[in-house]
Amino acid sequence: MANDPLSMWNGSARTDILQFVARVTQKGGRDYVPPAERIATFDNDGTLWCEQPLQVQIFFASDRLKALAKKDPTLKDRQPYKAFLELDLTTIHELGKDAVFEVAFATHAGGTEEEFDSAARSWLASARHPKLGRLFTQCVYMPQLELLDYLRANGFKTFIVSGGGIDLMRAFAEEAYGIPREQVIGSSVKTRFELRGDRGVLVKLAQLGSFDDREAKPQNIQLHIGRRPILAFGNSDGDLAMLRYVKSGDGARLALLLHHDDAEREFAYDRDFNLSPLAEGLDRAAEYGITVVGMRRDWKAVFPAPDSARS
Amino acid sequence: MANDPLSMWNGSARTDILQFVARVTQKGGRDYVPPAERIATFDNDGTLWCEQPLQVQIFFASDRLKALAKKDPTLKDRQPYKAFLELDLTTIHELGKDAVFEVAFATHAGGTEEEFDSAARSWLASARHPKLGRLFTQCVYMPQLELLDYLRANGFKTFIVSGGGIDLMRAFAEEAYGIPREQVIGSSVKTRFELRGDRGVLVKLAQLGSFDDREAKPQNIQLHIGRRPILAFGNSDGDLAMLRYVKSGDGARLALLLHHDDAEREFAYDRDFNLSPLAEGLDRAAEYGITVVGMRRDWKAVFPAPDSARS
Numbered sequence: 001m002a003n004d005p006l007s008m009w010n011g012s013a014r015t016d017i018l019q020f021v022a023r024v025t026q027k028g029g030r031d032y033v034p035p036a037e038r039i040a041t042f043d044n045d046g047t048l049w050c051e052q053p054l055q056v057q058i059f060f061a062s063d064r065l066k067a068l069a070k071k072d073p074t075l076k077d078r079q080p081y082k083a084f085l086e087l088d089l090t091t092i093h094e095l096g097k098d099a100v101f102e103v104a105f106a107t108h109a110g111g112t113e114e115e116f117d118s119a120a121r122s123w124l125a126s127a128r129h130p131k132l133g134r135l136f137t138q139c140v141y142m143p144q145l146e147l148l149d150y151l152r153a154n155g156f157k158t159f160i161v162s163g164g165g166i167d168l169m170r171a172f173a174e175e176a177y178g179i180p181r182e183q184v185i186g187s188s189v190k191t192r193f194e195l196r197g198d199r200g201v202l203v204k205l206a207q208l209g210s211f212d213d214r215e216a217k218p219q220n221i222q223l224h225i226g227r228r229p230i231l232a233f234g235n236s237d238g239d240l241a242m243l244r245y246v247k248s249g250d251g252a253r254l255a256l257l258l259h260h261d262d263a264e265r266e267f268a269y270d271r272d273f274n275l276s277p278l279a280e281g282l283d284r285a286a287e288y289g290i291t292v293v294g295m296r297r298d299w300k301a302v303f304p305a306p307d308s309a310r311s
Numbered sequence: 312m313a314n315d316p317l318s319m320w321n322g323s324a325r326t327d328i329l330q331f332v333a334r335v336t337q338k339g340g341r342d343y344v345p346p347a348e349r350i351a352t353f354d355n356d357g358t359l360w361c362e363q364p365l366q367v368q369i370f371f372a373s374d375r376l377k378a379l380a381k382k383d384p385t386l387k388d389r390q391p392y393k394a395f396l397e398l399d400l401t402t403i404h405e406l407g408k409d410a411v412f413e414v415a416f417a418t419h420a421g422g423t424e425e426e427f428d429s430a431a432r433s434w435l436a437s438a439r440h441p442k443l444g445r446l447f448t449q450c451v452y453m454p455q456l457e458l459l460d461y462l463r464a465n466g467f468k469t470f471i472v473s474g475g476g477i478d479l480m481r482a483f484a485e486e487a488y489g490i491p492r493e494q495v496i497g498s499s500v501k502t503r504f505e506l507r508g509d510r511g512v513l514v515k516l517a518q519l520g521s522f523d524d525r526e527a528k529p530q531n532i533q534l535h536i537g538r539r540p541i542l543a544f545g546n547s548d549g550d551l552a553m554l555r556y557v558k559s560g561d562g563a564r565l566a567l568l569l570h571h572d573d574a575e576r577e578f579a580y581d582r583d584f585n586l587s588p589l590a591e592g593l594d595r596a597a598e599y600g601i602t603v604v605g606m607r608r609d610w611k612a613v614f615p616a617p618d619s620a621r622s
Contacts, residue, residue: 170537174347191534200556202530215503245511248511
């Protein structure tokens with residue numbers, strides 16, 4: 001890594017990243033940023049791992065609903081559960097991102113946080129992507145793992161700021177990305193504190209706390225981190241508020257947007273993915289000062305070797 | 312410090328802390344906890360710094376209201392503003408903690424987060440405690456600074472989890488306690504993301520997001536940290552949910568409660584302080600497995616030398 005810290009990266013995106021990191025870490029330089037302020041925030045779905053044909057959260061909810069439908073078979077005939085159970089993409093896409101995620105989060109209501117974590121880990125250990133065939137945890141992007149490592153080696157603290165459920169991400173982010181649980185920000189439901197005998201537990205409720213998308217991303221960055229990051233990476237219009245918040249701070253800042261244009265190695269989509277479209281971001285990236293990373297052109301590799309050691 | 316890591320501590324509280332840290336850090340031991348899971352959470356008001364005769368937040372709000380009253384003199388005749396402006400303790404205490412803090416937080420509505428931070432830093436640089444005469448930032452407890460250092464030297468990550476406003480604490484926690492902004496959890500108001508020209512800013516609203524007291528403490532620990540801490544320190548019944556949540560986890564856990572029984576060096580109060588009483592905590596500490604720290608007996612020192620280097 002010392003010789004080529006971004007060995008899986010090509011072209012101008014790679015150059016932008018290297019130059020930015022050099023500027024903010026050069027002691028005495030005009031753009032020097034002390035380590036405590038080197039905060040980098042990454043979206044997760046579509047930025048750190050695959051989100052096609054559906055976000056992983058939805059596959060998890062579908063399997064959870066299958067278990068619930070054994071107790072309550074009427075779920076099989078009621079929308080939107082029917083669509084989740086059948087993975088009916090058309091109906092799910094028509095619901096829209098907010099509604100889809102609200103349904104997904106609500107399927108876990110009533111369990112404790114610790115039960116959820118155990119169920120999520122167990123599911124992730126064997127659940128596979130329906131088209132790619134590999135474990136979901138192997139649908140992470142190798143160049144991003146390299147970038148996260150590179151940033152941390154340069155004194156950055158790396159965070160996830162994603163619309164995905166905060167607890168599902170926490171169940172694998174430490175192992176997959178090297179990002180500890182307390183540096184994961186995501187959508188969340190409200191919880192109730194309960195004493196069961198002498199044991200205090202937190203029970204997940206069906207009520208949404210925060211849907212961490214669009215303007216909620218900078219709001220949750222303020223709530224959880226309390227500093228304006230100096231680097232942010234996203235892949236959809238839902239990330240633009242975060243990217244513009246980051247980019248418009250004083251001093252050197254880097255905002256990046258991954259464009260999925262690689263039908264051969266992954267998927268090609270942008271404006272047409274109505275669960276998380278990328279349209280304004282493509283049209284106005286230059287105006288907003290955002291670096292667009294083209295997967296096909298800028299990444300030498302995409303996924304790890306199937307079922308490699310990390311699984 | 313290597314010779315006596317808790318030189319300002321006496322008695323059984325000191326022994327409890329030393330034994331607990333030895334147990335969780337002993338590799339191969341039955342109670343060993345990996346560094347990533349060594350999370351310690353501290354209340355702030357009354358635990359890390361002085362909260363008498365009022366929480367510092369309220370003095371800040373009072374000074375803020377004085378500025379607002381120059382533009383709107385009717386505030387001087389309207390409750391609860393009148394009580395804040397006159398620091399009328401009886402009326403403020405009668406309002407109760409939740410209402411008092413809601414008023415205090417609302418005085419900052421309309422400004423950006425960055426403006427708030429700047430105003431808070433400027434205020435803290437000169438604001439003094441009305442009875443002790445020292446800067447508020449010098450009303451921190453020396454034995455707690457020593458404990459925070461000791462825990463960090465043993466691989467702990469230290470967090471604040473307090474009913475105080477998250478942004479006021481962030482304005483001094485790094486310098487005073489060595490706790491970075493992203494490890495401060497507190498009460499918060501909702502914010503609005505706004506683009507002012509090209510610059511993205513977060514504007515504080517008058518609407519409460521979370522009042523981080525009682526059951527909200529474990530809830531916010533789950534939201535922000537996502538792990539059950541192994542050590543927690545509080546000083547009032549508002550901390551009991553957090554202490555019981557921590558203490559009832561599996562493995563070695565330590566829950567501590569500071570009892571203000573030192574009228575000579577600080578203040579003596581517990582059941583009678585209706586902004587933040589300590590009653591159930593005293594009555595049931597043994598049953599809950601909580602170690603009570605008596606300021607008079609267990610601390611060799613309380614405050615730093617007045618206007619010492621840290622100011």
